[in-house]
Amino acid sequence: MENFKADNYKYGFSYPEKPAYKLEKGLNEDTVKGISRIKNEPLWMLSYRLRAYKTFLSKKLPLWGADLSGLNFNDLYYYLKPYQSNADTWESLPKDIKETYDRIGIPDAEQRYLAGVKAQYDSEIVYGSLLAELKKKGVIFLSMEEGLRKHPKIVREYFGKAIPASDNKFSALNSAVWSGGSFIYIPKNVKVELPLQAYFRINAKKMGQFERTLIIADEGSFVSYIEGCTAPIYSQDSLHAAVVEIFVKKNARVRYSTVQNWSRNVYNLVTKRAFVYEDAVMEWVDGNLGSKITMKYPSVYLMEKGARGVILSMALAGKNQFLDAGGKAVHLAENTSSQIISKSISKNGGGSNYRGLVKVCANAKNCKSSVVCDGLILDKKSYTNTFPVMDVAGKNAQVAHEASVGRVDEEQLFYLTSRGISEQEAVNMLVNGFIEPIAKEFPMEYALELNSLIALEMEGGVNA
Amino acid sequence: MLEVKNLKVNRGGTNILKAVSLSIKEGETHILMGPNGSGKSTLANALLGNPLYTVAGGKILLDKMPLVKLSPDKRAKLGLFLAFQYPVEVEGVSMRSFLRTVYIELKKSGENFNKNLVESLKLLNINENFMGRALNFGFSGGEKKKSEILQLALFSPKYAILDETDSGLDVASLRTVAEGISALKKTNPKLGILMITHNPRILKYLNADVVHIMFQGKIIKSGNAALVKEVEEKGYGDTKSKLIMMNSERIG
Numbered sequence: 001m002e003n004f005k006a007d008n009y010k011y012g013f014s015y016p017e018k019p020a021y022k023l024e025k026g027l028n029e030d031t032v033k034g035i036s037r038i039k040n041e042p043l044w045m046l047s048y049r050l051r052a053y054k055t056f057l058s059k060k061l062p063l064w065g066a067d068l069s070g071l072n073f074n075d076l077y078y079y080l081k082p083y084q085s086n087a088d089t090w091e092s093l094p095k096d097i098k099e100t101y102d103r104i105g106i107p108d109a110e111q112r113y114l115a116g117v118k119a120q121y122d123s124e125i126v127y128g129s130l131l132a133e134l135k136k137k138g139v140i141f142l143s144m145e146e147g148l149r150k151h152p153k154i155v156r157e158y159f160g161k162a163i164p165a166s167d168n169k170f171s172a173l174n175s176a177v178w179s180g181g182s183f184i185y186i187p188k189n190v191k192v193e194l195p196l197q198a199y200f201r202i203n204a205k206k207m208g209q210f211e212r213t214l215i216i217a218d219e220g221s222f223v224s225y226i227e228g229c230t231a232p233i234y235s236q237d238s239l240h241a242a243v244v245e246i247f248v249k250k251n252a253r254v255r256y257s258t259v260q261n262w263s264r265n266v267y268n269l270v271t272k273r274a275f276v277y278e279d280a281v282m283e284w285v286d287g288n289l290g291s292k293i294t295m296k297y298p299s300v301y302l303m304e305k306g307a308r309g310v311i312l313s314m315a316l317a318g319k320n321q322f323l324d325a326g327g328k329a330v331h332l333a334e335n336t337s338s339q340i341i342s343k344s345i346s347k348n349g350g351g352s353n354y355r356g357l358v359k360v361c362a363n364a365k366n367c368k369s370s371v372v373c374d375g376l377i378l379d380k381k382s383y384t385n386t387f388p389v390m391d392v393a394g395k396n397a398q399v400a401h402e403a404s405v406g407r408v409d410e411e412q413l414f415y416l417t418s419r420g421i422s423e424q425e426a427v428n429m430l431v432n433g434f435i436e437p438i439a440k441e442f443p444m445e446y447a448l449e450l451n452s453l454i455a456l457e458m459e460g461g462v463n464a
Numbered sequence: 465m466l467e468v469k470n471l472k473v474n475r476g477g478t479n480i481l482k483a484v485s486l487s488i489k490e491g492e493t494h495i496l497m498g499p500n501g502s503g504k505s506t507l508a509n510a511l512l513g514n515p516l517y518t519v520a521g522g523k524i525l526l527d528k529m530p531l532v533k534l535s536p537d538k539r540a541k542l543g544l545f546l547a548f549q550y551p552v553e554v555e556g557v558s559m560r561s562f563l564r565t566v567y568i569e570l571k572k573s574g575e576n577f578n579k580n581l582v583e584s585l586k587l588l589n590i591n592e593n594f595m596g597r598a599l600n601f602g603f604s605g606g607e608k609k610k611s612e613i614l615q616l617a618l619f620s621p622k623y624a625i626l627d628e629t630d631s632g633l634d635v636a637s638l639r640t641v642a643e644g645i646s647a648l649k650k651t652n653p654k655l656g657i658l659m660i661t662h663n664p665r666i667l668k669y670l671n672a673d674v675v676h677i678m679f680q681g682k683i684i685k686s687g688n689a690a691l692v693k694e695v696e697e698k699g700y701g702d703t704k705s706k707l708i709m710m711n712s713e714r715i716g
Contacts (some may be wrong), residue, residue: 119655414516422569
């Protein structure tokens with residue numbers, strides 16, 4: 001039973017490192033300069049990075065949430081370019097890299113139901129595609145580096161505006177050493193019907209991956225963006241510290257879905273925030289299964305009247321995992337609304353927390369917010385906690401909060417097993433039922449993937 | 465044959481069933497009656513192996529196969545079914561996917577699932593859109609009982625225990641459920657039934673082969689359908705039950 005996690009993790013494979021370029025291990029000012037030099041960046045970005053690095057040094061690790069004392073910033077690699085150029089066909093990628101994405105199933109998904117793909121391998125986006133008809137309509141889907149090169153004005157206008165480097169230690173780190181990630185612009189009134197997908201793969205040992213994503217959905221537009229991520233199983237830790245900034249303009253809608261399935265040696269410390277303008281809608285659908293430690297609280301800043309934010313967060317924590325997830329809704333304008341639903345499951349000694357904030361500012365009248373967080377504990381070794389913070393200053397606010405923590409219901413279990421379903425499968429069924437309100441919000445293929453990943457996680461018994 | 469021999473069952477350290485015996489042959493319908501708290505539901509739960517109940521002695525045999533040490537799912541696979549008195553609600557699991565999972569588990573293949581489901585729905589006069597709802601979730605009392613009988617029809621066990629399937633129903637629902645059971649009986653004459661009930665009216669729809677009266681954890685009297693009449697007239701309120709007990713033959 002000791003190793004069943006490793007056995008059940010389908011994506012734990014790795015290929016030998018064959019970097020086109022790799023920076024020396026460790027983090028100092030030269031690391032930051034080195035990354036900027038390789039990318040041949042404008043000066044403003046280099047100074048931005050260097051200022052962020054200073055901020056990183058001056059910030060303490062968070063005193064709440066997970067214990068990050070095991071994280072050694074100098075025992076990581078901050079930049080690894082796997083391949084010399086950025087491919088637009090899978091065939092032109094090196095064999096190892098192409099095989100990796102084949103095994104994960106990205107080319108197949110692209111064929112069947114995606115409007116565009118970005119695939120990141122260690123530090124760089126190695127593959128990109130976008131349907132021609134969307135290009136024609138003016139949709140931009142590039143790597144962050146390409147975005148900076150081709151659309152410097154837009155990038156400079158928005159980069160770091162939702163999440164300043166100084167937001168927290170890891171947003172500072174990302175701002176200093178970012179590499180890869182997506183740059184997306186959806187023009188006015190363009191609705192991208194099929195999802196765009198980004199896939200983040202760590203292959204190298206002791207790797208730090210710091211992708212930076214910026215999405216701007218112009219007025220009246222719509223886009224659904226999905227990110228997935230996996231990594232090999234190594235005995236040494238890796239770090240994933242991304243920053244995702246989203247701007248949802250008037251009447252636009254953005255749905256950002258994540259299936260986080262890092263291997264159990266990855267620290268996943270991510271800052272995600274959306275600025276939501278008049279009558280616009282932002283939806284975070286966040287599924288967390290993997291990683292050693294996750295700290296992630298996708299946020300909505302409701303900037304103008306009528307803005308709406310939805311945060312659906314699901315976490316399944318198993319052995320040696322601690323997932324501290326949730327969301328933040330900040331109401332800055334009147335008649336804004338937010339909804340947070342969190343479902344966390346803990347098993348086999350794992351811990352999962354809900355941590356959330358609802359803040360209604362003094363000038364924000366008539367706001368509505370509802371928070372529901374449910375925890376399910378599958379055995380006596382595991383634990384769950386909720387840390388909901390409500391800070392309501394605005395007049396006439398309707399703020400509701402419900403929380404529950406429970407174990408698998410014995411009566412439900414008996415009902416299902418008495419029909420002929422094994423206890424194991426009955427628990428799976430109940431767990432899937434528990435997360436169903438969130439799973440059903442993923443695009444169908446990903447909901448199925450999520451269910452099958454959960455079934456894999458659950459193998460080896462409830463009390464294993 | 466489903467045989468219960470000298471079954472003693474405890475719950476939470478309290479002895480509830482005191483040496484209960486009965487045997488149901490293929491195709492027979494038995495009625496189990498008795499006042500509240502006499503142990504009828506305990507018997508139903510113990511037969512399926514509810515872990516809250518401990519068997520302190522005796523045997524349960526299904527076609528000679530001893531069941532006491534088997535988990536509930538194994539008992540179901542051998543052909544035992546319990547229609548619950550209070551079916552639990554399971555949010556997030558759709559009726560259809562639940563029925564399909566169980567069907568495949570019991571029949572080892574999904575063959576004819578849709579066909580059998582459509583037939584069972586028809587037999588019980590249940591609307592197809594029932595299938596899109598979550599398992600028993602937000603169902604009315606009558607819908608829950610129908611859900612149980614639908615499962616009985618679809619899973620076609622050898623022996624079914626119906627725990628007060630007829631209680632808490634209005635006249636129309638009672639009629640649907642009872643007619644459903646008797647229709648099932650016609651399509652599957654080998655089905656053995658143990659019907660736990662308070663309600664003699666159910667016998668308008670079902671022919672009982674044997675009637676058992678349970679009192680204080682024991683079957684104090686067994687007989688033919690005429691026994692129901694006796695109960696109807698005399699009742700089994702405390703005093704009268706004791707009278708019945710004194711006058712009855714001990715079974716088992």
